[in-house]
Amino acid sequence: xxxxxxxxxxxxxxxxxxxxxxxxxxxxxxxxxxxxxxxxxxxxxxxxxxxxxxxxxxxxxxxxxxxxxxxxxxxxxxxxxxxxxxxxxxxxxxxxxxxxxxxxxxxxxxxxxxxxxxxxxxxxxxxxxxxxxxxxxxxxxxxxxxxxxxxxxxxxxxxxxxxxxxxxxxxxxxxxxxxxxxxxxxxxxxxxxxxxxxxxxxxxxxxxxxxxxxxx
Amino acid sequence: xxxxxxxxxxxxxxxxxxxxxxxxxxxxxxxxxxxxxxxxxxxxxxxxxxxxxxxxxxxxxxxxxxxxxxxxxxxxxxxxxxxxxxxxxxxxxxxxxxxxxxxxxxxxxxxxxxxxxxxxxxxxxxxxxxxxxxxxxxxxxxxxxxxxxxxxxxxxxxxxxxxxxxxxxxxxxxxxxxxxxxxxxxxxxxxxxxxxxxxxxxxxxxxxxxxxxxxxxx
Numbered sequence: 001x002x003x004x005x006x007x008x009x010x011x012x013x014x015x016x017x018x019x020x021x022x023x024x025x026x027x028x029x030x031x032x033x034x035x036x037x038x039x040x041x042x043x044x045x046x047x048x049x050x051x052x053x054x055x056x057x058x059x060x061x062x063x064x065x066x067x068x069x070x071x072x073x074x075x076x077x078x079x080x081x082x083x084x085x086x087x088x089x090x091x092x093x094x095x096x097x098x099x100x101x102x103x104x105x106x107x108x109x110x111x112x113x114x115x116x117x118x119x120x121x122x123x124x125x126x127x128x129x130x131x132x133x134x135x136x137x138x139x140x141x142x143x144x145x146x147x148x149x150x151x152x153x154x155x156x157x158x159x160x161x162x163x164x165x166x167x168x169x170x171x172x173x174x175x176x177x178x179x180x181x182x183x184x185x186x187x188x189x190x191x192x193x194x195x196x197x198x199x200x201x202x203x204x205x206x207x208x209x210x211x212x213x214x215x216x
Numbered sequence: 217x218x219x220x221x222x223x224x225x226x227x228x229x230x231x232x233x234x235x236x237x238x239x240x241x242x243x244x245x246x247x248x249x250x251x252x253x254x255x256x257x258x259x260x261x262x263x264x265x266x267x268x269x270x271x272x273x274x275x276x277x278x279x280x281x282x283x284x285x286x287x288x289x290x291x292x293x294x295x296x297x298x299x300x301x302x303x304x305x306x307x308x309x310x311x312x313x314x315x316x317x318x319x320x321x322x323x324x325x326x327x328x329x330x331x332x333x334x335x336x337x338x339x340x341x342x343x344x345x346x347x348x349x350x351x352x353x354x355x356x357x358x359x360x361x362x363x364x365x366x367x368x369x370x371x372x373x374x375x376x377x378x379x380x381x382x383x384x385x386x387x388x389x390x391x392x393x394x395x396x397x398x399x400x401x402x403x404x405x406x407x408x409x410x411x412x413x414x415x416x417x418x419x420x421x422x423x424x425x426x427x428x429x430x431x432x433x434x
Contacts, residue, residue: 002261002299004394006217006363009273012294017275019304020293024286028245030310031289032252034302038316041256048325049251054240095254096332098339099382101403116224116368118268119284124332128240128250132232134284140226143370143422144412152232163420167224169366170385170401170425171264171338 057094058127059198062175064090065125066201067193069102070180079177080104087125097124097173101166104177105203109162112150112203113174114142120168122175126198133202143167153204175201181209217364220279221272225370225412246285253288254333257319259299263336265391269364270295338391340398343384346428348402352378353434356404356426364392367430374411375434376404379423387427400428 003009020027035041065087069076079086083100100122103111115121116139121129132138141149146163150156157163166174178200184192187210199205241247270291271279278290296302306313327333348354358373366388380403390397408420 002259002266002295002394004266004392006269006273009270009294009298010275012297013274013278013290015304016290016293016297016307017278019308024249024283024289025243025245027293027307028249028252028285028289030307031293032248033310034306034312035252035256037312038302039257039322040301040316040319041252041322042324044325045255045323045328046248046251048328049254050241050247052328053250054247058240091332093330093332096334098335098337114224116370117221117366118271130234130237131242131284132234132237135232136223136280137229137232140223140229141232144225144227146420149232153234165420165422167368167422167424169368170382170388170427172382172401172403172425 052094053128057092057124059125059196059201060193061090061092061127062122062125062198062201063193063196064189065102066177066196067189069177070192071189076177083175092124094127095123097122097171099170099172100125101172101174102177103164103166103174105179107179108160109164110150110155110157110203111174111176112142112146112163112165113168113176114139114165115168116140116143117167117169120171120173122173122201124173125175126201130198150204153199155204155206176203178207181207181212183209217269217272217362218369219272220274220276222369224368241285246283249285249289249292253292255323255328257322259301259317259319261299261394262295263386263391264338265364265386265388266394267291267295268388269392270298272364338386340384340386343398344400344428346381346400346402348378348381348400348428348431348433350378350381354378354402354404354431355434356430357432361389363389365389365430367426368424370411371406371424371426374406376406376410376424378402379405382425385427387429389427389429402426402428402431404431 079102083102119134200207356371382401384398385401387399404426406422408415408418
């Protein structure tokens, strides 16, 4: 039974600090051996999970969703009305997100996603978050000075474009539906998907047409 | 909880370090920790909110300075010691020194490969009816409490507008205390100029997902 007692947790954290090595590689190796020894963990499942998140689940999932929304107005309407159901049409492997919300960039509004309290992220669509997304700097600054954060990512918005920041405080997982760049009318869905970066779906990049300068 | 984790709007932080941003894991142990968290057997009373609370209860200096997956490792070590699944002596030894607790079996590779993995679902569609309509003016309550909550300090006491109703979801404050209680959840829109003293001329906005008990009518 869990204690559900925060003071007790803090006390255990301090005990662990004085008893266990500080090197996380050693501690994690020891934790895995112990969990397997206890029968609480199957190392083959750990291998499979690492393999899936290194090779199969990543921003290409989200990019496929974005490209379809650009090509298929009916799909785009479904995505904006119920992101969870629209994404379920894709049959992605990996972890399912209980609720997915797509937020659409428009000429007058640019969306940016953050989790100020921890690291909530649309894992099923974008895979493992980049370290900067989980870093204290991004979490502290994105809600208060989003334009300064965007400038660090070389995104400078024209005057009159509003920034809307989404702080992921619940189990809803946000991702940005970027604007389709001009000059891509002849590209098919697969070619469009190749243009969509992870950062564009977090909101820290715009999607560039082929031949345009790459994001910094 | 008024802790180091409640970072939204905190000042004094510098540039965002974007090195290695395209590698899912920088070192192999990080991938192992991430995967262990997904694959291991869990006690029946485990919740994601209890895990988040364990991270928040880290030593403040650890919260601010340790790597992300190192903090995960510390949180899981703490949770498993708390409920008696493991002892600190076993963690030191890296092997079992006493009988295991009976848990449901852990996931196997074949459970994971080639299909979606569904963590516990926090949505409770029929659990409650919303008190606030879309477009309603609301204000966040000013008082937090000492346990886990998902009302960030920067929004306390601030006025906003209900922009969408998401249906009932399990209340994190209750889940982190071992109780199952669903409440209506809303997307609430705040003007940046109502949140930050220097943003008086800003048209920018911040949206938060907030449970009904975090809000009061204006």
